[in-house]
Amino acid sequence: MTGTISPVFLILLCQFGLSMQACQECACCKDTLFACTSNKMCLKGCIDGYYTEKCTKQCLSNCKTCVNGNECKECKPGYYSNKCNTQCGKGCLNSACSILSGECTCKSSYFTKGKCDACLGLRYGDECNNTCPINCGSCLSETGCSWCKNNAHYGSYCQYRCSVGCVDEICNKGTGYCDKGCKPGFVGYKCDMCLSGLYGPYCDLKCTENCKECLSDTNCTKCESDFYGDTCANACPAGCDKTCSFSTGQHCKLTEKYRVCEKDTGRCLHGCNLVTKFGDFCEKQCGNTCTNKSCDLKTGECLEGCEMIFYGLFCNNSCSTSCLSHTGKRSCDAINGHCLFGCKDGFYGKRCDNICSSLCVNTTCNQTTAECLYGCINGFKGPKCIEADLEGFYTRSTLIGSTIGTFLAGSIVVGIAALITFIVWRRRNIQTKQLEVHGYENTIGPCENRSNDDTRERDSPVTYEDLKSRDERLYSQIATSQQIPPPATDFVNYMS
Template identity: 70%
Template sequence: MASLVSVMLVLVCQIGLTIQACAECACCKGSFTCESNKNCINGCIDGYYGAKCTEECQGNCETCVNGNECTECTPGYYNNKCSIPCGKGCVNNTCLLVSGECPCKSSYFTKGKCDACAGLRYGDECNNTCPSNCGTCISDTECLWCKNTVYYGSYCQHRCSLGCDQGRCIKSTGHCIEGCKSGFSGGKCDKCSPGVFGPFCDQNCSNNCFSCLSETNCTECNPGFYGEKCANACPSGCNGTCSVSNGQSCNITDIYRVCATDTGRCIHGCNSVIKYGEYCEKQCSDTCNNKSCDLKTGHCLEGCEMNFYGLFCVDSCSTSCISYTGKRRCDGTKGHCLFGCKYGFHGERCDNICSSQCVNTTCNQTTAECSYGCIDGFKGPKCAEIIPDLEGYYTRSTLIGSTIGTFLAGGIVVGIASLITIIIRRRRNIQTKQLDVHGHVNTIGPCGIRSNDDTHENDSPVTYEDLKSRDERLYSQITTSQQETPPATDYVNYSS
């Protein structure tokens, strides 16, 4: 009967029910192998820890030494908290506790953690083949990147334009990464620049042709001309341009006038490809390829120079993007890093810093979750939470430190104030005093005349004879003091 009760209590602990019986040695290893104080002698059954084996392991821990360190995980998880899933290709969904490595189900998975598909494969079992131009993919219609960056589109179905310098373009837009070759224009470098035509945009249009489809088919004439080859001059009185087909639709104004008489706005655009605006008063960004931009908006027409992005190409790619010699760090449209982030940064532009609570300050580029767990004292996917056991310690330590600092600072201030007060008082009490040969204290007055302490206000002369007698005595004293120098022993300095 006793053994049956023991078995029942162990089962209660294992299914996670909390009753008083679990605290009475029932979760110790063995049959009631605990001391009189209820501490377990041989340790705890799986899933519990503590001296009395009353604390339950957390999360996916099978066994643990405390609430923050697992020694064995449930199948499918690893690390000291059993919080990271094993790779989808692990045999039996089981991997090593510390590294997460495991034997793979097949060669379709990458070796090591078996957490990704090898080669050009996708799917839960990595048994599907990616589209031919994909570098890697997640389905047959979604490539993560294209081979050699010479293709674009959701599954890399389009080849970059012939006009792209180095032949490379951005997967999402097809815009050329390095800008256009000479003679090409447009974001995708798929148009010929004004004045040239042909598949390689290297043949010149006829004279007076601003743009053309062939040597005999002008699509736009230079100001003042019209016709299929722009060989005809516009009639006099035209405002500088006229219909390409028939020379009509002209205004009766000066043929050479290029701006409106009422506003001064440019009628035919700017005479330089590096200017834009209604008055051509603005200059295209220096970092536009060929410094050319849209006449109205100023948006760069031929993409951005190396490592700049945006409509005006004034934003620099983040220095936290991984870079390779001769290659752009980010795409020219939104500034997203093309080759990922340097260690310690995350985000599409790699402009966010990983939490300092992450081990090695390293985190996932997309989610910002710490890649290698948290430093001591923190927890959570981004290591933003203080572990409760240490939170009070940190708060008390901060409080004690600030209190001691306050007392020390206060003591120093009081000490300095007291020292200054003593010095001022002593200086006020020091007087220059001397003793004459009879032991009387003499104080040196103005003009070097000594006054004797025995002199009293009642001795002041009150008659002319008294004044005269006093003056004679003072004169005699001055004469004597000039002729005789009293010995140094006749003077005594007093200080109060």
Template identity: 30%
Template sequence: MNIVITKLRRLFVLFSESTTREGNHTFYASNTSTSWQFGTILYKETSLPTEIHFNAVFRYLTYVPPVKKAISELEVCEIGIVGCPPSHYGPLCNQSCPGNCRGPCDLTTGQCIFGCSSGWSGDNCKQACQAGTYGEDCLETCSSNCLNLQCNAGNGECFEGCNDGWQGSDCKQKCPRGQFGRNCSEFCEGCISRTCDPNNGLCDKKTACNPGYVYGKYCNITCNNGFYGSNCLKLCSSFCLYQPCNRGTGECIGGCVSGLQGFNCTQVSAKKEDESFILSTQIGLFIGGFLLGALIAPVACILVMKKRQIRKKQGKKNSTKKAHSDEKQHYDDVRMENVSTYQDLSKDSTSNEYDQINTAYINH
């Protein structure tokens, strides 16, 4: 039979008349239910009185009845427990245990049996920890990284925060990589690999900084608007829709102007490429036509001039030929005219003369 109790002064047990009474009746007080035989024996006698008096603090009360025969009978009719509350002690349980006890106090003296709460010391746990100490029985020392070396006597928390380079409620944690300063509240993102002195932020590598920062021993000056890269020597793309670009990579954060794409807006978008292809085709055709016209025009001019020269030569030739033809015609006309005149003269004069002679001869 196990009963969970915190503090016991008197125990009343009432058994039935049929309960086996011969042998030892034992009561154990223990803190575990499995190892009760190693607990404190509160009572062990061959008789079994109705009322048992003792003082004890425990979790489990175990009763072991006498067993001498194969069969024994146990019948518990009533169990009564009288004890002080956990926070009181004394014959009448009218005295309060010290407020800084860890657990109940002694039922008679009031001393803290399980020690004091953190921040207190002494038999009655009424002595506060001295400055710079804390914890159970004030055995812990406040962290030397506390800003004013004062801490909470109970948990060691530093009242005013930590010195540069430290963090945590008790200031015992060093700043993680990339952080420094008061309570590790500042960041050394500009340092190579983000490694810097946790106290003052001085970069471990002082000859260079991450892209986006001006070279310096702290690497804490970012690039001016419009510049990016190592030591801020590169210019952001002028095709970014919004400025500035990403100081580290040069990426256009707000997008690109119409028709362009890519992280720095230097690539023509697919839609624009189609439009550009059509436009370039039209421009190409126009330029091609223009160049073709420019090539054909001189040839045409040359041909026209050639043709004019040919016509001019043919005109001269034709005029010369015509002149010759006219001279010949004129000569022919003259000849024909002379011939005709001669013929006329010859014909008429001869015939008439002959006729006249003839006629005169006949008449004679």
């Protein structure tokens, strides 16, 4: 029928325990599909999980069979009690246990007998086959101890031992604090420290003199305020300051908080007792050029500035002698050394430590820009006279070259004229002497086989034209051998 669940289907669901609701009449009867009477009563009872005469109601969730809706006759595997709402122990064999007591047969000897619901001894895990940490009384895991053996340890897995200073050596498992207090000679929440001046595993040995805390008689960890060293046998330097002006301005009580010097090195902790000293051990003297000779106790930098002619953090630099000065006043800045009143002539720069260019007239320049104040020497130009004056150079060079050229040309002409004059004079002088001694016949010299022309020439008197012609030939020969330029026509005519 439409909209109606098939009775056969419901019976099958009930038979296999799959129904999630009450069965219809006869649907959940045991053994057969037709095991009920005409009035719908089940003849052989109900299948597991259902009850009533008609097997129409469902038992509690973990019941296998039940008497009614509140009481089970049998439980499903792994549960017990009258309502089957309690699990059997994790160690029960096949997860089965008594419905009344929950007792079962354990699947191994690692479980407690009876309900087999806990691990035996110092074991943990689902199968109780893991061993607890050594100091655990019991545990749920390798890092989760429930309690520690004899309460003599603490920590999540009892990994720490209670201090020997605890009374009865018992402490809280979580904090390690001594529940019963400390033994004599011990202090601290965990009673793990010795009283001041005592040392040793039982805090019953005394530290050496001036030693407040120690690990042995040769290893002090804390000294009296004005001593230092491994055994606190060394007194702090005499120059260390013993005041604490940062607090009250009064002389401090020498406690560890206001130690005079560092415990291990002896370094002064609060500076020096004199403003003229500085250094880790107040062993250094402030510079003599510091005003009032006072300086920083750590660095040695001058605190009140420098004496008149010095500058710098340590006043170890002298003001430049090129700075202008005024009587009774500093010539340069005390910090950077810059000249306060300018530079003397010939110098420039902030510290007047640069010399003006020698190309400047009078070697004088502007203090800031270094530009020449009175111009440049010949041959240079520009604000700083560093540029060559080529135009002026070429003009002067041309003038000088022209003058020198003219002079040389004139000298050559005069030289040539003098040479010609000398040759002519020489020649005439020789001929005159020949005439005086031999007459006209010997002016040419003896010669055999002369022609009639030669004879006539010999017999003719020597004229001025003859001498001129001979001098010109002679000059031509000399000029050719010495590469002398031919004389100018005007000059030759003049000499003629």
